[in-house]
Amino acid sequence: MARFRDFLMRFRPMVPPGPAAPGGVPADRSAELRAELEPPLSLLEQAEAEAERVRAEAAEEAARRRVDAERRAVEIIAHARSSEPAVRVENADEVRHLAEAQAAELRTAAEREAAAIRRRAVERMPALVDRAVALATDVAGPGTVGPREGPRRECRIRERSVRVSAGWVAGVTRARAMLSRCAGAEGVREVAAAPTLDDALRYLAGTAYRHDLDPQVSPAQAQRAVGAALLWHLRVLAGWQPRRGADVVRLLAAGFEIANTEGHLRALSDAESAEPARPYRLGALSTAWPRLARTRSPAELRAVLATSAWGDPGGDTPAAVATGMRVSASVRTAAAVPEAARWAAGRLALLVARETFLLGRRMTRHAARGVARLLGPRAVEAASYPDFRQCLPDTARWALEGVDDVADLWRAEARWWERLERDGRDLLHVSRQSSAPVTGAVAVLSADAWRVRGALELAARGGGSWEAFDGPA
Template sequence: MSARWVAGSVRAQALSRRRLGPVGARALAASASAGEAVRALAGSPYGARVRADHDLAAAQRGVAETLLWNLRVLAGWLPQRGAEALRALAGWFEIANVDEHLRTFDGRPADPPFHLGHLATAWPRIAAATSPAELRAALAVSPWRDPGGAEIRDIQLGMRLAWAERVVIRAPAAATWARAGAVLLVARAGSPGGGRLPAGAAGAAARLLGPAAVGAGSLPELAAAVPARLRWVLDGVDRPAGLCDAELRWWRRIGRDATTLLGRAGFGPDPAIGTAALLAEDARLVRAALEAAARGGDQEAFDAVT
């Protein structure tokens, strides 16, 4: 075991404590206003990127930037295999950048890109694209691969399923989360109004879940078609309205599994992957708590997404 695995595992344990946790997030959600919640958050582990004078949107952005910064720091302590695992997990931020970049093609306002540093996969090349066709071409010669079309839906679904595949390969401890997340993506894409999967996304979905999952015509059919070890994510879901509960079940599974990974004896990629997942879950809870505070401390709104 290299010294860098040891150092990375120790750093992962330290970073895992830089969270509000469910209790802290719930307390934040009970704030009487967004301003009160943001001021409280500025004195927390998120304070380096959340200022007391931030509005709701800026504070939520700061929470996401805090997560990304912690992933960058942790990756810097790890040997190459560990850094590659975190680069795969951080693909969400590159997808978010592309989502915003797509908005600029038809003149809509867009948020600035996240700065991924050494966790970037292909962002500098993607950022230079000035049309959906150029964007597709940039993706096709990158680890994201060709999404199969230049329509916004092609690109967004293709990237998300390609992300799941990369996580399976680069961060095996997170493979179940990635495959179960792909089940949810396929379920939403096939729900009323969602249409069928584009060709590029269908290929990735087939590799992740099996060919039968791509041809499923309903949620019960999809649940029966995916591998047995993934059926828990759609347990009891027979209509699109139930997919929100399925997504919460998915997040809760991630939280439990991540805690187990972090607590394992020895050194290796598992503590880093567990910490990355716990930090991501905490960021999700904190962003939801800010939304609840903006509604005057609406605990029911917070409970609905946690």
């Protein structure tokens, strides 16, 4: 069968007539095509080989980068986890600095308010003092004061009365205003009902207890932060008082110096013990703590106590020092703060009952002498807990009333705190400008902090009702 190519050959151009063309070899079209296509095809093969090489190198590079990325990711995660505590501390410091700045602003505003109150008191007091002097002169009768001495003495009395009265006006006003720092019964219930400690701490972050509060702490550390916040409030309160009022606050806040001394003594007695907690910052509420903190042995610490208002505890063991300091605090408080005499006696009765009849510790001679001053020698010599209760004076017997078993002393302590708050609120309503309202404010603030500490313990255990919590944290 003729091919289409052969058919087309019939129409090929013809040369003009003439001699025959020389003979030739028939054209090999297939060879021509191969010769024509081989160069570009060989180039394509090279391009394909190059593309294959590029793909292989790209795959190797991708695998290497993937490995590097995974390694880098692991390093980043490890670095983030290792730096997490530092970042948390830094963030906490920022929050604390912000809170301190806010506190400074509040203090500045409070100082301005106090200055205004003092100015008003100074303006109003001379007239009242003139009336008091006139009444005193009328009562004393003529001739009591000489003609030359009288005007000078009246002037001195007037100036001293104005200074003292103005100081008490500011101090008592601040004492009553400090009650706004309390969480109150509703706040305590919120903290106690929190399902976790973190939830409880988030609630407290919006209260006056946020001063030293860190969101990432253990229950014990959170409770200590509540104590530190209470101490801060007492330092603020003491700063507004005249000298007599500041002395009262210092006596009632003695427990913080005792806690500092206990921690320092434990560190001195046991070098392998856990790192002690950071001491409370006492400021002007310190009695002998700066000197105690510099001691390097239990014997040296006891010697410093003996030369201070605390007196000799009678021993240098942690138990002897703690008991001796608590006895000293109770005796000095009962003598210097009449409004707190029954609290001090009741607290001392609880201390002696726990140390002697529950823990079986024998008090040192010095501590026993202090107990006898406040509770009487018969209470010191009592051989059993029932006899001890019978020998207590009325000022202390109330604290153990109804507690027949020494194992139930925790109930007596809870009742002591209730009595402290109740009496404190009564003292806040005393109208005279004296240490009574200041003592009441310290009592109410302390009882509120005690309840918040107990509520934190409940929250750490999953939360519950505060009314069902009978014992101290």
